Amino acid sequence: MRNTVTKISLFILTGIMISACDAVKRVPMGKKLLTDTEIFVNDQKEKSENISNLLYQKPNSSILGYKLRLNLYNLAKLDHDSVYKAKFANDPEKYRRKSKWLSAKQVNRLGESFYYAGIHDFLRDTGEPPVIIDKKSTDKSSTRLRSWYFNNGYFKTTTRYETDSVAAKKGKIRYYVTTGNPYFIDTVKVSIKTPVLDSMYNLRKENSLIKTGKQYKTIDFNDERTRITTQFRNNGVYNFQQNFITYDIDTLNTNYKANVDLKINDFSYREGDSTKTEPFKIYKISEVNIYTDYGVNNSKSTANDTIKTVYNNFNLLSTSKLKYRPKAITDAVFINKGNLFADFRTTLTTRYLSNLKIFNYPTIQYEVNKKDTLGNSLIANIFLTPRKKYSFGYSLDFTHSNIQDFGIGGSTSLSIRNIFNGAETFEIAARGNIGSSKDLANPDDNFFNVSEYGLDMKLNFPRIFMFFNTERIIPKSMIPSTTISLGFAKQQNIGLDKENFTGAMTYNWNPKRNNNARFDLFNIQYVKNINVGNYFKVYNSSYKRLNNLAHIYNANPAYFENGNLIIDQGTNAFITDVLSGNPAIAASEEDRKTISSISERRERLSENNLIFASSFTFSKTTKFDIKDEGFYAFKTKIESAGNFLSLIAAASKQLKNQNGNNTIFEVEYSQYLKGEIEYIKHWDLNRKKILAFRSFLGLAVPYGNSNSIPFSRSYFAGGSNDNRAWQAYSLGPGSVASINDFNEANLKIAVSTEFRFNFFGQFNGALFADAGNIWNVLDNIEDDKAVFSGIKSLEDTALGTGFGFRYDFNFFVVRLDLGFKTYNPADESGKKWFRDYNFANSVLNIGINYPF
Template sequence: MKNNSTKITAFILIATLICACNAVKRVPDGKNLLVKNNILVNGKSTNDETASNQMYQKPNGTLLGYRLRLNLYNLANLNPDSTYQAKFKNNPGLYERQSKILSAKQVDRLGQSFLYKGIHEFLKNTGEPPVIIDTAKTKKSLLRLKYYYFNNGYFNVITDYTIDSIARKKAQVNYNITTGPAYTLDSIRTNIMTPALDSLYKTNNEPSLLKSGNQYKTSDFEEEKNRITTYFRNHGAYYFQPTYVTFDIDTIGKKNKANVTLIIGNNNIQERDSSRTEPFKLYKISDVNIYTDYSPANSKNKIADSTTYNNFNLYSYKKLKYKPRAITDAIFISKGSTFADFRTTLSSRYLNNLKIFNYPSIQYEVDKRDSTAQSLIANVYLTPRKKYSFGATLDFTHSNIQDFGIGASLSETIRNVFNRAETLEISTRLNIGSSRDMANPNNNFFNVSEYGVDLKLNFPRILLPFGTEKIIPKSMIPSTQITSGFSKQRNIGLDKENFTGGISYNWSPKRHNTAKLDLLNAQFVRNLNPGNYFNVYTSSYDDLNDIAQTYNTTDTNIDEATGKLIVPTGTTGFTNDVLTGKTALTPADAAYKDVESIEERRIRLTENDFILATSYTFTKTTKKDLADNTFYQFRTKIESAGSLLSGISAIGNLSKNSRGNYEIFNLEYSEYIKTEFDYIKHWDFGKEKVLAVRSFFGIAIPFGNSDYIPFSRSYYAGGSNDNRAWQPYALGPGSTNAVNDFNEANMKIAASAEFRFKIFGDVKGAIFADAGNIWNVLDNVVDPKAKFDNLNDLDEIALGSGFGLRYDLSFFVIRLDLGFKTYNPAHEKGDRWFKEYNFGHSVLNFGINYPF
């Protein structure tokens, strides 16, 4: 309590100190602090973000209306060295007295310490100096505003500005814009001097961005330039550039209208000291030369090996190391085809995707053998990466299982394994960590560990015994991946061995769309320490032990010293006694059903799992790059497991076990169908304000050989990337109040919204709301609170809300989120809202990068 009081007092003092700062403390006399830019268009204030961005001066940033950075800057001593020296000048003998206690060197160093200098440097760098109104910059801003409105069709715009004082040393700038009527496009004509380009223009089916009746916008003309240039360069016009496209805008004799003439001149050719013009030519490709081992060092050497394959010429300065098809399949420029920029781009993407070359260079030259000078030779220069490359990483991790972890990995990549551009990756990993959720009898800090090895073989094509070119053409950049892996966990749950293997196909139907078909995905999970179940799942143990205190009849089940069930012999013995009728409990009793439910969950989580699945995943996104904050992303997945094995078992008339299920290697395999839908949308409101939303639905239905979903394929709720008001696995299922230690189910609904904003510098803030839950449906769980029976159960969707801080390090973001339980379905109806909306029940989440 004393520590809390100290923190609260310190917080109040700091807050009072900041609030007491004078915002105009460092504004010189006769000057004014800029508090607002007010843009008035035809007498009305506007919030046009683009217009606001024309300002050379903007007011100091605010946090919830408070100028935090300005006040931090005002707290700083801008000359701490002078202040430190002045202290000794004003107190003769002070320096000598302190030098006797410390030393002259230490006294001098004290002036450079954080207390005297560092704190002021921090405040100055973190803060923001006052923005003082500069009339020269105001006039520049006004001129930019005039151009902005002129470029949007207001050719008669009139501008001026006024400065209004609103308080002592504070003022706002009013930018007065009188636009007049906007000009619209009237007639649109073309004047294209090159007949070949004129014909191309007329056969182009793409709609023009310039349409009669549209308001004049300079940006439309620029986009039209780029559209025409792209079309011409994709249809043979190798020398064409946007500068050849000009527009004549005629407003003479027109009232608020403009006639537009699109003008495209002939090709301008520079020849030494003179220039000439001639009509543009449309070029075809006469040869494609591929240099497979090019480097600046060997560029002047003689070619040592060459071959021709499918009209491609392949050259090597040493012995050719690649089968020709491996290279030519990645090149979309072909002999006899028309020159097209998109073929160059697609070839570069595919070649880069092979991961065996550095970024390729594709250059063109006019073929001097062609008397008409309308042929190009395409030269593709490829610089191989090293055949073998070694990698090592060291990571500090945080996950749903580990509070803190240290991970290390070693990897070896072998390129061009079979001389057809294949890559083989072999990696090993080791992770040691600390988890308060795991059994830790020796109280060791590093109490969990995991190690594993993975192999990944990638083929830059679809690997099937039949052709797939008509279904998945090579322009979709297809690839095949064969994987296998092994991992082993210690002190994580029941200590597992995990064997995986599979074959998958990947391709891109469109530029920002990806598809993945996991033809076969096998996983075998072996629990090494199933007897440790009740030491890990302590909630289940506590429930079972409480029942045993009343109904146990076998002395050997109880530890005499503690009076509790012995793990695992006592828990197993008591459970068997209950389920075989050796106790006073009957199937009609609630306690009997609880024991039955505990045993069902124990069996499900301790049984070894074998999963053989096939899945298809499709992802579509409009995100252009990492800085894009206006986009959406949609992902859907459907997965089927066990059906192939059941079909083979039925055809082979194999026998079933005593439970009526098929087995493979004396192990019941899992059979289910699973589907997921995930949608993310971002809106950018400018000034680094972004609204992000996410919705998710997933369901896995067991059938045939299974009546439950394996733990590794089930869903959980809570955590730093889910509902942040609950710990991972601590929410649901349904309204059960998370009675188990690791709560999971086979259906999940989730939705989140987050508003992100800049606080100062690289520090960002967010307010968020997360909704969702998990339920059991169509499986062997009988608890009605955990099951989803009808739409009325949607009132069990939990709601968490809160706020967070993010620190942007450019290459990743460090994230802290504090979530509060706003609506908790674990409570009785009518008592769910804000029941635990306090710091005592809040959850602090640490994460890397944004949750969605």
């Protein structure tokens, strides 16, 4: 039956593709479909995409040579409304019969249904109309090519084109560009009328982008305008704009040399009906006014209805009693009385005030101080519109997972701004989830038999909250902040029913634009497992392996119920018999090691964890906005845990427990050193094609009070954001054949490459390759297959390849990726390459947004 359906589907799909393959179906008589464009520069074929992108007309897009969007467009009936009406015009009796069965109105509306209209509208909008060769567009392309080369110093460029017929109603265009010799800059003369500007220019003259010997490029002249304007406006020249800079370029009889005369005249402005000219002035800030509740009454406060508070040469104005401590606001302002006017101070002030999150985007305006008889001072007016002090948020979700057959989750949050009148922000959020699971014991026959709830609190200060002054180390220009957070979560009938307590004190600042530094003075996590006896119900793979071995070695029948080991009594008794050397069970050395490994893993994953860590994270990116697709991002982190608690344990001179470790509140605390480094690079290949690369290296080394890394701080491999040919936690460690449910280790290496391209509209595709694995190193794992022992262990690097589909909703991306096991280091058949490279063993990943 399945084969029949497949054959029918293929037959229908083939028929659709054949019917659409008439690419010139909608090309009018006497016109030609553009099938190809070629550009020849000085008789050499130009393949640069930067040049080809200059053309107004390009052939219809294709996927592996197939013009999918054009053929979809050709499938659509553009006149579906007329076709529908013609059907009844030719058979009025049919219309009367349908009108009796439905109604005249409903019959007319049928023409707007998906079958008659919707599907054709979809095909038309999704598809792409044929690109018809058009002389006007071709002439514009030729002109644009000539302009591009002209702007790059080829002043004698000529262009022409030829249109060739390649088939009926099909044609191609060849463009020919003859550039001639390029022009180079010879002499550069600078004429600046205002003396103070001339002196200022000469201070940075060596940074000029227009230099003798460089090939002429228009972009250099534009960038030089920007450089000069930025220099002047950051040094007090308030009235200066780019249009005050002009160039005279002489190329007449200069033997391909360009003599440049850069001119900056005096400031000219209109006053009444006349134009006046005067030298540019250097302006200083004489007054800074901060309107702290601007917009509350939808108007600027006046002197008669404001309360004025003077603090450190700042005037804070409000229509009622000032609601903020003055220092909290003035610390965010970098425009100071006595400073020269500077654009960068305006930008920095805007960023800092926005970062406070208690105001809407601020407005900063300048006006000449009329009280200054010399007319060279400015008043800075900063208008701040407060956000609402209280804001509420909530969400409701319906979920399905491998734990819950059905679940309802919800959260609610409250934000309080300026809680202590120092621009602080306090957030408290509560979340909860109830669900139904038929796999759990349910003696009361309750539909909702699993639950989880939690509470999180976060307090943010717009400064470094420290017992000493950090201004010299981290100046306020780095926009520092301090966050104190607390959290609690509890599970019931989920896993081992954990209780999770967290607390952290975090400092954030930006050393440079697009650089971020984070220092966690402390990050505390306490994980308490309430239902440890549920271990083998959760980690089912370990249970199955243990159960099989119990049958092989004829374990005590009292350990079984209905043919399986009893959880928890039977499993514990069988493990004890094997590891204590009970003569009734003559287990092989290999099986004894397996049972020992299962026991050790259970002990590690079910033990309570106390982590007291400090960490430092630094990240940098060259990405300036969400549309920037050519960038790199770098991130590194180092974390240390347990040292502070070790000092407390040593000072208290407490006795070590039976495992030889120190405890705090009767819990063995974790001690380790962890380091990570990640690098991401994107190459924009134009035409919505992007090559993305990511590499990651992480290592966590236990020492002192620990011989392993806590599960929550260890690494795993696989999943939608990692190696997509394996499910999460199912890859590794090393060449181990994933006998456990959640495989993790303390060393991870991962490299991924992804080629992204556009099908049509918001629908995108990708081809990817993910390589990497996890290993154990310098911990208590002794299995050679799992331990990283040197370069040779890199042979256990897994490789997954595949393809994906994505739909971009602008504010997020829905992603479907299908991964195939290309190289499986755990395959013991001797054929590690392409053994499981088929759809039956593929892994479907569903994700939100791109993996990197």
